[in-house]
Amino acid sequence: MNFIEIFKSAIQCLSGNKLRSLLTMLGIIIGISSVIAMSAIGQGGQKKITGSLAKSGFGVYEISVDTDHENYRSSYALNSGDVALLKDNDNLEAISPRMFQRVDYKNTNNKNLRGGLFGTSPGFEVIDELTYIMGRPILENEFLEKTHVIVIDHITANKIFPDKNPLGEKISIDFRGLNKIENFTIVGVFQHPDAAMNELGISRFIPALGRISLPLMERITETDEYSSILVKASDTSMSQVMLTDIMTELENKNVTDIYEYEEQVSRGSSFNEILSTLNVFVTFVASISLLVGGIGVMNIMLVSVTERIKEIGIRKAIGAKNRDILFQFLTEAIVLSISGGAIGIFMGFLAAEIFGIVSGITPIFSVNVMTISVVISTLIGLIFGVYPANQAARMNPIDALRNE
Known part of the structure; x- marks a missing residue:
């Protein structure tokens, strides 16, 4: 049969x-x-x-230099050459250098609001997307032309301009470490990432936050050294592969064990x-x-x-x-x-x-x-x-x- x-x-x-x-x-x-x-x-x-986590930093890593390392040299600082070296990684969705300065935001009564100011590139908007309450982000031509425009958080905007629309208004920023005061025009107001903590009373001090173009920050600070480079993986499952390739590239260029990385949402991978x-x-x-x-x-x-x-x-x-x-x-x-x-x-x-x-x-x-x-x-x-x-x-x- x-x-x-x-x-x-x-x-x-x-x-x-x-x-x-x-x-x-x-x-x-x-x-x-x-x-x-x-x-x-x-x-x-x-x-x-x-x-959803990715929007708040999951899959985003901050590459920085350990300036306290015994082998550190100023020539190892991150710069535009490192960005060009890393941007061709197959597992990379976006890359953006970032500069950071501690500053004072001055209100109408000349009272200082302490906080931080970031110099960012257009790619940073992809990596760390903001929720704009009013206005708009910095335009690409404003980045290139080093225009004195700024976007600030809504808490700072309410404190400095309590009774008026802040868009189009001038704001003075004191670069404390540089002894410089620069004036900027506000083009956008975004929701402060720690707003929920402030409303619930979890955090008493909410620092003022703002962003200006990276080329303008370089001109003001008179340096082309970046505080860090942020990278975002195109697929979170390939994050470790991306990081391994990036760290290898940087260490092959300079020296091993001097570069560090930190996930923007440290609990993201565990979750x-x-x-x-x-x-x-x-x-x-x-x-x-x-x-x-x-x-x-x-x-x-x-x-x-x-x-x-x-x-x-x-x-x-x-x-x-x-x-x-x-x-x-x-x-x-x-x-x-x-x-x-x-x-x-x-x-x-x-x-x-x-x-x-x-x-x-x-x-x-x-x-x-x-x-x-x-x-x-x-x-x-x-x-x-x-x-x-x-x-x-x-x-x-x-x-x-x-x-x-």
């Missing part, structure tokens, strides 16, 4: 008991669909959460790992239902063997060998499992998409998970179908024919 005949016979037997076959497959369908749906929703939810572990755990729990489905396949196949004892006896009496009986029942179990797996994959897709529409999470389907699901459903039929098939194959034909 060849494989095609065995397969046709298995299909006929299963078609003769459609309801029982469907109920047998139900466990496999639920198991596979649960694994597919939970995995897709888990990965989609993880990407959504890490994507991402927790989400990954949780996703794996939830998927594993969902896969337990596959075991239940496999036991259901074995149970129904044992019932089928009991019901078809006479058929087995007749087939053996006319020349069917043990392996023919074994392969037929094994094929029936595998067909049940694979059919249930195929329906389960479809139901998993459907369930994940529906949940995604309701929850706003875009499910991410993994080819590996689907492949593993198909393999598992086949193995379930093979493993849980062996015992019933073996019981049928070892049956004595005379005893089978005498069975009532």
Whole structure:
């Protein structure tokens, strides 16, 4: 008896008991669909959460120089040459040098508001995106032309201009360490990143913050040395690869162990790992239902063997060998499992998409998970179908024919 005949016979037997076959497959369908749906929703939810974290610094790293290192030389300071060296990294989404100065913002009563001033490039807006309450960010031509324009945080704007629109107003900034006072025109007001802490009373001192163009900061400070270089990975999963390449490039140029990096959200990576572990755990729990489905396949196949004892006896009496009986029942179990797996994959897709529409999470389907699901459903039929098939194959034909 060849494989095609065995397969046709298995299909006929299963078609003769459609309801029982469907109920047998139900466990496999639920198991596979649960694994597919939970995995897709888990990965989609993880990407959504890490994507939100990315806006506040997750996946963003600050490269700096350890000026206290015994081998430090002023020639090792970060500059435009280092930016040009690093910007061709394949895993880099954005790179931006940054200069920082501690300054005093002067209000209308000439009262000083202490804080910090950043000199940034257009790429910094990609890495550290601001939420503008009014106005706009610094334009590219304003960066190039070193225009005296500035964007400040809303808390500082309210303190300096409590009763008027700050846009277009002049603001004086005292560069304390340089003994310089510069005037700037306000073109934008952004939400202070620590505003929530201020409103809740968690932090008493909220420093004033502002940004001007990097070329203008270089001219004011009379230096082209950057405080740090910020880099953002195009994919957070490739962050470590990106960092390794960047640190290697810098150390090959100068000296080892003098450059440092720090993630802008230090707990971001740990949180991402927790989400990954949780996703794996939830998927594993969902896969337990596959075991239940496999036991259901074995149970129904044992019932089928009991019901078809006479058929087995007749087939053996006319020349069917043990392996023919074994392969037929094994094929029936595998067909049940694979059919249930195929329906389960479809139901998993459907369930994940529906949940995604309701929850706003875009499910991410993994080819590996689907492949593993198909393999598992086949193995379930093979493993849980062996015992019933073996019981049928070892049956004595005379005893089978005498069975009532």
